[in-house]
Amino acid sequence: MILITIFLQHKIDCVAHFAALKAVGESCKFPLQYYQNNITGTSILLEAMTETNCFNLVYSSSATVYGEPEFLPLTEDHPTGKCTSPYGKSKYFTEEILKDLCASDNRWNAISLRYFNPVGAHSSGRIGEDPNGEPNNLMPYISQVAVGRRPVLHVYGTDYPTKDGTGVRDYIHIVDLAMGHVRALDKLGSGEIRGFTAYNLGTGAGYSVLEMVNAFAEASGRQVPYEKCPRRPGDIAESYADATRAAESLNWRAEKGIKEMCADTWNWQQSNPNGYAASKL
Numbered sequence: 065m066i067l068i069t070i071f072l073q074h075k076i077d078c079v080a081h082f083a084a085l086k087a088v089g090e091s092c093k094f095p096l097q098y099y100q101n102n103i104t105g106t107s108i109l110l111e112a113m114t115e116t117n118c119f120n121l122v123y124s125s126s127a128t129v130y131g132e133p134e135f136l137p138l139t140e141d142h143p144t145g146k147c148t149s150p151y152g153k154s155k156y157f158t159e160e161i162l163k164d165l166c167a168s169d170n171r172w173n174a175i176s177l178r179y180f181n182p183v184g185a186h187s188s189g190r191i192g193e194d195p196n197g198e199p200n201n202l203m204p205y206i207s208q209v210a211v212g213r214r215p216v217l218h219v220y221g222t223d224y225p226t227k228d229g230t231g232v233r234d235y236i237h238i239v240d241l242a243m244g245h246v247r248a249l250d251k252l253g254s255g256e257i258r259g260f261t262a263y264n265l266g267t268g269a270g271y272s273v274l275e276m277v278n279a280f281a282e283a284s285g286r287q288v289p290y291e292k293c294p295r296r297p298g299d300i301a302e303s304y305a306d307a308t309r310a311a312e313s314l315n316w317r318a319e320k321g322i323k324e325m326c327a328d329t330w331n332w333q334q335s336n337p338n339g340y341a342a343s344k345l
């Protein structure tokens with residue numbers, strides 16, 4: 065009846081989607097689709113959906129569609145499109161395609177979920193994030209340093225106009241993110257939402273890189289050595305969500321805080337110190 069579509073470029077998104085798909089079970093018409101490229105993925109998927117008369121879609125978008133914030137917290141009405149990375153642009157372009165599609169053909173309904181910074185793992189310790197090669201994102205990097213797989217975390221930028229000079233983000237536990245998908249599916253299934261609607265999925269709280277390092281060290285009982293480095297191109301200073309719309313319309317709120325995010329990540333990392341491939345050997 066409803067498709068969760070998934071344009072996964074990050075393994076942490078997979079973790080949320082697997083959890084969401086598990087929760088909704090048979091109400092998904094399509095299996096998980098794994099597309100590396102948003103735009104190509106969109107056209108292939110929309111064609112396949114049309115052929116099978118499936119016109120309801122949950123899209124995995126991102127807070128990166130907002131670019132450098134003009135105000136904080138970010139509401140869904142904040143302008144989109146001035147993205148600071150090609151990845152953000154591809155998310156933005158896909159949202160625009162879906163908006164046009166829904167406006168031009170009233171069979172289509174799409175919910176775009178704008179993820180803030182997904183982190184964490186399933187509390188079982190069996191589903192977690194295992195990036196290929198050197199992690200690009202903060203949390204898996206911290207976690208690999210804590211477990212001794214990498215010597216030191218590089219902190220990209222200590223001169224931002226933030227509480228301690230490091231970048232501030234709204235980290236959200238992947239299980240909360242998964243529940244956001246379940247609520248979005250319920251909403252689409254109820255027929256109460258027509259056309260295109262975007263929702264922020266974030267906690268509303270911003271944490272700096274150094275706050276994350278300290279929280280992880282506390283949760284794991286391990287040192288997380290770090291060195292200060294120049295800013296990373298494309299990074300913004302600060303981003304956090306106003307998730308009021310999701311609370312009011314989807315009855316969704318993030319429930320897990322930073323301690324649980326770090327504890328669940330550490331639990332998974334300890335069970336899989338060298339990732340899944342190594343665990344299977």
Ligand SMILES: O=c1ccn([C@@H]2O[C@H](COP(=O)(O)OP(=O)(O)O[C@H]3O[C@H](CO)[C@@H](O)[C@H](O)[C@H]3O)[C@@H](O)[C@H]2O)c(=O)[nH]1
Nearest residue numbers: 126127128179180181200201202205218219220231273299
């Ligand atoms: O090794 C690292 C990695 C990151 N950072 C900093 O940590 C913060 C968070 O970085 P990262 O975890 O890479 O997240 P973002 O760059 O904010 O991007 C994430 O969050 C976006 C918003 O949801 C998603 O769209 C992206 O896919 C996802 O990578 C930033 O200040 C980075 O400069 C470091 O200091 N060292």
